Structures are given as structure tokens and as C-alpha cells.
Amino acid sequence: MKIKKILVSQPQPTTEKSPYFDISEKYNVKIEFRPFIKVEPIFAKEFRTQRISIPDHTAIIFNARHGIDHFFRLCEEMRITIPETMKYFCVSESVALYLQRYIHYRKRKVFYGATGKLAELVVIMNKHPEEKYLFITSDVQNEDTISTLEKSKITYDKAVMYKTVSNDFGPDEEFNYDMLLFFSPVGISSLMKNFPDFVQGDIQIGCFGATTAQAVHDAGLRLDIEAPLPGVPSMTMALENFLKENNKKARK
Secondary structure, eight states: OOOOEEEESSOOOSSTTOHHHHHHHHHTOEEEEOOSEEEEEOOHHHHHTTOOOGGGOSEEEESSHHHHHHHHHHHHHTTOOOOTTOEEEESSHHHHHHGGGTSOGGGSEEEEOSSSOHHHHHHHHTTOTTSEEEEEEESSOOHHHHHHHHTSSOEEEEEEEEEEEEOOOOTTOOOOOSEEEEOSHHHHHHHHHHOTTOOOTTOEEEEESHHHHHHHHHTTOOOOEEESBTTBOSHHHHHHHHHHHHHHHHHO
16 A cells, blocks of 8 residues: 555654655655644642652653643742752753753753663663652653663652643544554544544554553554664654555555
């Protein structure tokens, strides 16, 4: 089957350097970006039920920009002043640089991994075992992330500061794609919620992450593309490999 139209269930890249655009041009496919999930805030009243004291911690762990936005939003709402001695541990440089919206970046202690993988950040955090860490997350957590933190040498608390919910499709919104790419189990749940009579047929489904792959199987769907795998660290690499093979078959 010739792949002509692909839905990537993520926000559209903010830079033209995204590999998705290169793939679109190279393989003559139309790639659209439309998140199946969205983020909603948790407000102070609900957050207080977690019985977490932010000032009791000396270091904050961020694995997403959403976490940064909602951390500082809640601190403002609860009138909490973050001391200049607070340390920030970010999963990637891009997440770390996002802190500049809220702090004097050069005057604070900010740490981040080079590869964007939490396992690498944990190596850095293990060098600061005396810190009292607060991990900022949504109500839906990646099992691999929690497992990685549990195996570390650090002491941390988990603070749920935002919710990940289904981003429903409108009645007039078209849904005609040859391939769907997902990045979280919630995305699969959203697909089945929006389209309860969904029949996969020839539609190719790809996903990133073991928990998302499991969600695909649990939903009774066929998984055609998976990442990361040995030698295939990213979704874009897995997609390009698939399209390359698909085009070869189409020529035969």
C-alpha cells in the first residue's frame, strides 16, 4: 500500500529543521501534526491534597516544558518564593533553556543531559545524592521514567501538577490517513475514545516507547512501526526505514 498521508500525534515542530519535513519531501508524503492529547492545569486546591511541600525540596526534576510552566504557575498561585539556591535538573538542554522564561538562567544551578534520555540525567543526579528532589509530572506517568528514578540513588517526591487528557476531534474534522504515529498510551486511548468504531484495516500504526506499544496491543490494534529499537533510536528514523522499504515493494 502506498503511504500518502501521515498523522503525527504531536504539535507541529517549531523549527523547519525537523526530520519530518525532510521525510515529507524525500518520500513525497503529506505529514500533518495533530495531538491526540492535551494538557490541563491542576490548581492549588487539588495540588494541596498531595501533601507536598515545595519549599522542603532543594532540587527540581523537569522532563518536559509543560512541567516548567505548571511548576512556576502553581508556585505563583500558592505564593511560594523559590530560593536562588534551588537546583534544576532537566532531561535535555532544550528543556533547560526553557527555564529562562522564569529564572535568571546564568545565576542558577541548572543541570541537563546531552542525549535527552532520563537515564543520562540520573547519572548526573546520582552525583548529588544529598539533594531533596521533586519530580514534576502529569497524572499520566511513563513507567520507564518512574522505574529509572526508583533505581537511582536519589531521594525524590513526585508532584502531579498537570493532567494529560484526550484532545477530542470535532465533528467536522477529517480523519483520513494512511498512517498514525503515537507517543503515549493516552494517545491510543484518545483514538479509541474519538473513534469507538475504528477499524484499522490497511492503516499503518507506529509508536514510540514500550508502554505505548503495549497500549496498541491492548487495544487490539496491529503495530507496524516501533521505536526505539536497537539501531533505531527515534520515531523519524523508524518512519524513514518503513517508507524506504514500502517504496521498494511498491516498485515491484
